[in-house]
Amino acid sequence: MKLSIIGSGYVGTTIAACFADLGHDVVNVDIDEDVVATLNAGQSPIHEPGLDELVERHAGDRLRATTDYDAVLDTDATFLALSTPSDDDGHIDLSVMEAATKSLGATLAEKDGSHLVVTKSTVIPTTTEEVIAPLLEEHSGKTEGEGFDVGMNPEFLREGSAVDDFLDPDKVVLGSRTDRGAETLREIFDPLLERAPEAALVETGIREAEMIKYANNAFLAAKISLANDLANVCKEYGVDSYEVLDAIGLDSRIGAEFLAAGVGWGGSCFPKDVAAIVAAARDAGYDPAMLEAAVEVNDRQPVRMLDILRERVDPDGARVAVLGLAFKPGTDDVRNSRAIPLVDALRDAGADVVGYDPVATANFREKFPDIDYADSAADALAGADAALVVTDWDEFAALDDEFDAMADPVVVDGRRIVTRRDGIVYESLV
Ligand SMILES: NC(=O)C1=CN([C@@H]2O[C@H](COP(=O)(O)OP(=O)(O)OC[C@H]3O[C@@H](n4cnc5c(N)ncnc54)[C@H](O)[C@@H]3O)[C@@H](O)[C@H]2O)C=CC1
Numbered sequence: 001m002k003l004s005i006i007g008s009g010y011v012g013t014t015i016a017a018c019f020a021d022l023g024h025d026v027v028n029v030d031i032d033e034d035v036v037a038t039l040n041a042g043q044s045p046i047h048e049p050g051l052d053e054l055v056e057r058h059a060g061d062r063l064r065a066t067t068d069y070d071a072v073l074d075t076d077a078t079f080l081a082l083s084t085p086s087d088d089d090g091h092i093d094l095s096v097m098e099a100a101t102k103s104l105g106a107t108l109a110e111k112d113g114s115h116l117v118v119t120k121s122t123v124i125p126t127t128t129e130e131v132i133a134p135l136l137e138e139h140s141g142k143t144e145g146e147g148f149d150v151g152m153n154p155e156f157l158r159e160g161s162a163v164d165d166f167l168d169p170d171k172v173v174l175g176s177r178t179d180r181g182a183e184t185l186r187e188i189f190d191p192l193l194e195r196a197p198e199a200a201l202v203e204t205g206i207r208e209a210e211m212i213k214y215a216n217n218a219f220l221a222a223k224i225s226l227a228n229d230l231a232n233v234c235k236e237y238g239v240d241s242y243e244v245l246d247a248i249g250l251d252s253r254i255g256a257e258f259l260a261a262g263v264g265w266g267g268s269c270f271p272k273d274v275a276a277i278v279a280a281a282r283d284a285g286y287d288p289a290m291l292e293a294a295v296e297v298n299d300r301q302p303v304r305m306l307d308i309l310r311e312r313v314d315p316d317g318a319r320v321a322v323l324g325l326a327f328k329p330g331t332d333d334v335r336n337s338r339a340i341p342l343v344d345a346l347r348d349a350g351a352d353v354v355g356y357d358p359v360a361t362a363n364f365r366e367k368f369p370d371i372d373y374a375d376s377a378a379d380a381l382a383g384a385d386a387a388l389v390v391t392d393w394d395e396f397a398a399l400d401d402e403f404d405a406m407a408d409p410v411v412v413d414g415r416r417i418v419t420r421r422d423g424i425v426y427e428s429l430v
């Protein structure tokens, strides 16, 4: 089939390259000329394992990019893969989605025959039906269900394993409200379901599809917060939280994944999506107590980490190494990284901070241009009065002699990865 993808960021680029690999003809439409030029040169504008190979393989053939919305006219369906950030009070900010939807609507005015518009972005239930469809109607002059259909297909890929997650999903969720929309969606996803026969197919309504995405992220974030809450209790009683969490994970009703306790969840999605669904629930008159608690526990973990540090070292005037600046290993993304509240609090307390990350230093420097940065964990540790381990990069698990160069070998481990040994004062957050 012929597909157009509006937005070529993490999600748009990944799904475009993967759809091309599945045999579809794909065009990416993005307002960023650099992104478009990079894709057309056969390179991925974002760093994801396996994505460069797919883009290189299909660019100029089944995959191309343009800034011109008219490219949509020659396609059967369009995916909206645009950012949906939080505004200041946690609500979803739809301004980027709305701008792109207006451009798409104006373009579809020229389209002969029907078209399917699929929301790929994470949006609050009712957005596709009550914001996107009306905007498309207004700007195309067509009627939903006649001139075009709308659908919703949430995305569950993770940064760092985006291609594998998309091509080998646990489930594919297709939301629609017309038979024609449902059929076109199935046709688009048939090659994926053939390649990944284990994947469950969930065909549902549009607002259910929208909510499944939030429920998925909120559940995972809350699962980590519950693990952290339990781990904090374990610590009070001198109980090894990892032994406890590993054991409960063996119960198939609980499951072993997303039980890694520590300094908490960050990234571009969990914080914004939990905030958005909490804000939407409150707007509707419901207080989602469990989700609010999940956020509270998450916000507390960095504070607890500093409290543990303070029991050993006064941060005022101390040189503190922060190991790990990315929100998780395998990425240079620092959005909502747990290192951000930690570095803020350390600086407020008068500490002299030195940060190190294998790949995320440049992005972190944009937020904190005034702290020191080291080129290696060893350099960060040399002469430091304390070290905080914030991201679970493998290389931090291998640290050993490097701790001997610290002025005061106090290590507060926020991810339970440092190997305890004689000669260091080891404190685990959980
Ligand atoms: N990043 C992730 O791992 C995941 C993200 N999501 C959701 O997918 C959506 C997209 O997220 P990302 O790909 O991370 O966003 P992103 O910010 O990486 O990419 C958005 C792209 O849209 C382009 N754009 C902005 N305005 C435009 C317009 N008017 N017309 C055409 N292009 C325009 C930008 O230049 C940018 O390349 C969000 O709703 C997010 O919550 C869902 C699952 C995973």
Ligand SMILES: O=C(O)[C@H]1O[C@H](OP(=O)(O)OP(=O)(O)OC[C@H]2O[C@@H](n3ccc(=O)[nH]c3=O)[C@H](O)[C@@H]2O)[C@H](O)[C@@H](O)[C@@H]1O
Residues within 6 Å of the ligand: 122, 155, 156, 157, 158, 159, 160, 217, 220, 224, 257, 258, 259, 260, 261, 262, 263, 264, 265, 266, 267, 268, 269, 270, 327, 328, 329
């Ligand atoms: O909506 C999204 O954008 C995506 O959000 C997450 O993916 P991502 O943010 O890339 O990363 P995760 O691997 O889920 O990690 C999120 C955060 O949780 C933390 N985490 C994860 C697992 C765990 O056991 N403990 C824990 O603290 C990580 O360190 C990280 O800060 C979801 O896992 C994806 O399914 C979803 O599509």
